[in-house]
Amino acid sequence: MALENTPMSGIAPNGDSKLSTWRGRISFIDLMQSVGLLAVILLGSAIMSVLSPVFATVRNIENVLQAATIIAVVAIGQTFVILVAGIDLSVASVLVLSSVLSVGLVEFQGFSPVFGVTVALGAGLGLGLINGLAVTKLRIPALIATLATMTIGRGLAYIYSGGTNIAPVPSFFVELQAARIFGIPAVIVLTLALALIAQIVLSRTAFGRSVYATGGNPLAARLAGINTERVVIIAFMISGLMAAIAGLLITARFEAGAATAAQGMELAVIAAVVIGGVSLFGGEGNMGSMLLGVLLLGLVQNAVNLLNVPPNWDSVVSGLVIAAAAALDVYRRNYLEAGMRRKVIASKSS
Template sequence: MQQEQTQVNRKVELANTETIQNKIHLRKNLKQYLGSLGLLIVIIAFGIILSFMTPVFLTETNLINLLMQSTILVTLALGVTFVIITGGIDLSVGSIMAVSSAIGLGLIVYQHVPVIVGVLVMILIGAVFGLINGIFITKLQLSPLIVTLGTMGIARGIVLIYTNSANVGPVPNSFVTLATGQIFSIPNLIIVVAVLALIAHIILKNTVFGRSVYASGGNELAARLSGVRTKTIITLTYVISGITAAIGGILLTARLESAGPTAGTGLELTVIAAVVIGGTSLFGGQGNILGTILGVILISLVSNAINLLSVPPAWDSLVQGSVILVAALLDVYRRKFLISS
């Protein structure tokens, strides 16, 4: 009788614990989406102000151009979101984008391999670089900052050697169609990126892998003791980041109709800033795809404003650096005043 009562008490305790955990998880999700709503309000307000400053802003051509410019950044940011949620960082995405697109397109143009083979090679190169990052970080216990900084230099060196510092082209017609084609008046690039974002959202929010990503970033030791293979999970996030970087290279190649050795230079910092502004914590365990997309749109709006208002190009770096600093301050603010409350 006493054993039965003990078992009942344990079940009640487990149920209470699960209820508390569900409430905490629900509260965190609510705060994240409230943060995204706040960011959306900022974007709308900035757009209204910009529309008064220049009548060109609300034209269809400019808005489509704004979305098209955002597609590459969003694609890279999707993978980096996974990495940063685990508490990592990836500085190599810009270089991975360049080396994968240049070598893949080179095979298509110079070796005349089928387009699909060249595209698969691009994705494979991105995955391999991501795997290298993950293995060095998880197996050898090296800093993600140092590892991805190293692979950033290696990838950039490879593409400079392979291309002899010259652009690779011309691209096949299928690439041109990807960049210029439309479905129901919506550009193909926007549709492709929207599908990728939806897939990333589903993986993060509705799969065991996604929950393991959050657990690994929130408390790696606790996640490992709970049975989560944290090293495998973290490695896979870098593989995902490498793949999305390669896909970004494919989309950029389609837009520019060539693959250049300098593609993506400096883009990694902009990507990280967009992800953090979107609500993903640099300390890990927090973040969502919707916030990342909004972060990218805000940064794209800033760049668009610089162009429309004829701000001297020299100011662009100043603005981008300021945005990155604001992103870091926002992350600290969220952790101190929103998440901990």
């Protein structure tokens, strides 16, 4: 987490060298967390290369990365929501609704592929807006509001598609899945580009600073003149848009309007975000570490498959990883950062 990414950014006086020191220490913790994640990924990859000759092949690695792109794109949007201390359970439903609309509007109603994609993205933004308004204007807890839209979104996808996948897809999707940029699958490049744009927004714009401030201390943010309700609404809209984009990617991957896909994906997305160091309490995290969390979760799931572990154990392993990441988040907030604050206060008073 860069210095400007702290919850108090844009609120605390810039001349406070002690506060700057504290921010620097927090950034160091974030850096160590990212390094730790990378070390675990490299160590796990080395072990899996020994246990399974298939793991280190180009084809397997490419499959892991392409599968991870869908989770990663959804996780980009989820990161914005969690940074404002919210949660979005509707992302998987938005994904499948986007997928069936992008194909069904072409196959069933005869519209152009461009129109289908536009409506699919608009549906994601619209459901994100509904989530944001429900949380800010109706004061419905985010967990309940997005649980409702999760049910509604998947229900609409089933109604529209008849509960089955829709095929064939427009040639645009086939070309997207097959496209490569400098030998790298285009979907991977697109995912990295979206993550880079999101990180620039968070670290280099007034809106990004408002996101961290709103999640870190909403009262202080309001006193500083930030329209926290608008920030929360936009965060949910970004989440909806990213989920809709992921719906287009999964359509390209499966070559069908995937009405039955992404069952339980919302939990995998939240797991990846938390593993990547984005605090469930809001106000802390960055896209780089989040992507490492997505990659680690993808490698764990790939390892479970390659080692022929019974499918039901996949959920158990993922659950244990989520619990460990959440425990680390609590430890970091309650002990490491609290200890640093006490040291800064003590040094200021001495």
